[in-house]
């Protein structure tokens with residue numbers, strides 16, 4: 001399926017309420033950090049989107065706000081940052097949007113932010129996230145065993161990374 005048209009743009013105040021609703025959807029939040037496993041206040045979401053982010057974009061798809069993607073926890077000495085993506089509008093899942101967004105943000109991270117390594121972690125059953133990370137060149141480099149409690153069981157957290165050298169050798173930036 002062709003990916004629907006999308007743009008990455010700076011977050012706006014109008015995104016705060018819809019993003020709060022997205023994060024309150026258990027089908028979305030289950031894949032996120034422990035801090036998202038209880039409802040987040042509008043004030044907290046406002047801080048996340050508009051005040052605390054290092055490098056964060058809102059995703060507009062077909063002209064409507066659909067989610068957020070970001071780099072966070074930059075480490076200038078290692079030239080690393082962590083990657084995250086949340087497409088909160090579940091009607092958009094499975095249309096190629098996540099794949100297109102992660103590829104564009106990885107390209108930006110290596111070519112514009114001069115990152116050496118992009119890190120990401122994924123809960124083991126999050127198949128959609130695993131697929132898009134692998135398509136964008138991420139490689140599994142470790143596993144934190146029984147690292148999160150979700151829906152009555154412990155689940156492993158997989159550590160993924162993408163290296164600038166490998167991305168370039170794979171044709172990125174050419």
Ligand SMILES: CC(C)(COP(=O)(O)OP(=O)(O)OC[C@H]1O[C@@H](n2cnc3c(N)ncnc32)[C@H](O)[C@@H]1OP(=O)(O)O)[C@@H](O)C(=O)NCCC(=O)NCCS
Pocket residue numbers: 027028029031032085086087088092093094095096097098099100120121122123126127128129131132
């Ligand atoms: C992960 C996420 C970004 C993926 O976005 P998306 O727009 O659905 O991604 P895409 O459509 O580009 O690709 C997803 C692929 O995974 C596949 N997939 C999804 N669930 C799957 C499953 N249970 N088993 C096998 N494949 C699965 C889809 O079929 C699709 O592959 P296809 O293109 O061959 O059909 C989105 O689901 C999301 O935001 N989820 C909630 C938050 C989250 O998990 N964030 C990541 C935390 S690391």
